[in-house]
Amino acid sequence: MLDLLFAVIARDLKLALRRQADLVSALFFFIIVVSLFPLGVGPEMDMLRKMAPGVLWVAALLATMLTLPRLFGDDYRDGTLEQLVLAPQPLPVTVLGKMAAHWLSSGLPLTLLAPVLGLQFDLSADGLLVLTLALLVGTPSLSAIGAIGAALTLGLRGGGVLVSLLVLPLYIPVLIFGAGAVDAAVSGLGFEAHLSLLGALLAGSLFFAPWATAAALKISLE
């Protein structure tokens, strides 16, 4: 079973590396959206500092959304998804592997990039550290929850828009606690509670999302 998990991750990562345009476009989207705010709002440091957590997190959510339609879309079109569903292993394990690969190719690069972009908002060193930590714990939840939406809208016309409508509301708790952690750190309060809540969200979504996604995939394939 672990072997299957690693096989799925290895295959998806190899595919992501062969198709770097997708990976890079989501990252550039993130960079540009975040950079537009200081340009639009002007160099008022106090305001930028206050906005930073929210802007960075919202941009991360949207960049993740951009990559979701491809999570199962390609496999669905070329028939490999059918083969994955028919493999003699539990489908939730396969799905967990795909979520992990999705996070490694979208969430993790966003997390690593975020502190650099945070500099534009004059975030303190503490703030940058907590921002990175919060994204590290929060973005895997985004991949897991997003997979449910991606599976439900598989093969539908306009699935990309639908997936945003479905998934963005579910991202709200992650957004609140993620941005809250950075806010708390910047204003000198304890941020540990926020991070623990993000961790709890991650544990919950990693447990439930693979089952929900597997069920949704079976419905979409029928």
Next chain:
Amino acid sequence: MLEASQLECVRGDRRLFAGVSFRLEGGELLNLQGKNGAGKTSLLRMLVGLAQPVAGEITWRGEPIRKLAEDYRAELCYMGHHNAIKEELTPLENLLASARLAGEPLSEEQALEALYAVGLAGREDLQAKYLSQGQKRRVALARLIHERRALWVLDEPFVALDVAAVDMVAGLIGAHLQRGGLAVMTTHQAVTIPAGNLREYRLGA
């Protein structure tokens, strides 16, 4: 071993077929016939468990396939309309990855041997997007060479293949039947399978 009883399929608000029953034993091949839109692919998808029949039941070795689930899928090899190969991977990587994901890893020598057998020598390291339709189909069919699972379900396996490749695939199916395997397939081509007990079922007659 494989038995279907009184299967019924509804797509949208149209009934494609009803009352489809057959029984298949080891060494037998069922060739599904029918016009376009008669429901051949729908029936195959039911047989592998991708779709659920509105009514009726499919049993494998006497047990309903819904209950067997993974145990049934471990004895099943399905090839659908799509080739299920990744454009960005080479034929070799495709074959190794799909075998690994199906839970029956191949060694690199076995995979290369299979690719040579389907006539893709010299193409094993070329990304699949540079291959022709027929060559992509050959990559998909290369899976069958080391496939020893009992039930093969093949949806139009001969599409896009040239005469030599059609003979080769027919030979593979024949060898599978001789080993005591079962196969269900659809095809619009007149193909002679060299061995095994051949049966036909006509949908929508």
